[in-house]
Amino acid sequence: MPRTVLITGGTSGIGLAAAARFAADGADVTVTGRRQETVERAAKELGVHGVVCDATEPRQIEALTARLGDTRGTLDVLVNAAGGLPRAATDDGSPLDEVRAQWEANWAQNLMTAVLTTTAVRERMAPGGTVTSIGSIGAERGxxxxxxxxxxxxxxxxxxxxxxxxxxVTANVISAGYVENTNFFGDRLTRERHDALVAETHNKRPGTPQDIAETVFFLASPGARHITGQTIHVNGGAYTTR
Structure with missing residues (x-):
């Protein structure tokens, strides 16, 4: 039987690349995103299921899990790819209000999306399954x-x-470095910043969504069954461990 895969934030960038990789392997893939048009586009492009779901909202996650069904042990792979860099706070309050709004937005988008979704579906995870969450080199560098x-x-x-x-069930984080062709920076990435990020790497190239997707796919493979509780750095050497 094909594996069942759920990918939050699966309509662009790393999430979309991961969905394409699992779909190419014959998996039964569901992607989520916040906007109807992007969900429909991704689902049509890849031939997968698409569900509109803001993973910061508990009621929407509950609706998502209801659509997945109540059967235990039926989800093989969960990829928590929802997240990103929130836009500047637009709060009209004090500077402290703006700082709080920005930090709370980061907390919601980059931590709670994974915590809430995983909590909601954990009883559906099959033995031999895997949970992979997309982290960032930013965790190590400020x-x-x-x-x-x-x-x-x-x-x-x-x-x-x-x-x-x-x-x-295994659980790991992939700590990505600079990855091009994503919506992370929006229109805020200058050529100078791009060049500086590439220069930090040992192999002198930016990461691609496919680089991260292949690592996600490996972590869901039989060869990775003894890898769990780890943060795996995929950044071309921009941050090294020992």
Missing amino acids: GGGYGAAKAALAAWNAFLSAELGPHG
């Missing part, structure tokens, strides 16, 4: 509210791995 949220994601993942491990 990054303000965004980096702090991604650092918290890695800390939560270690806890999640210990909980899911006895049930035969």
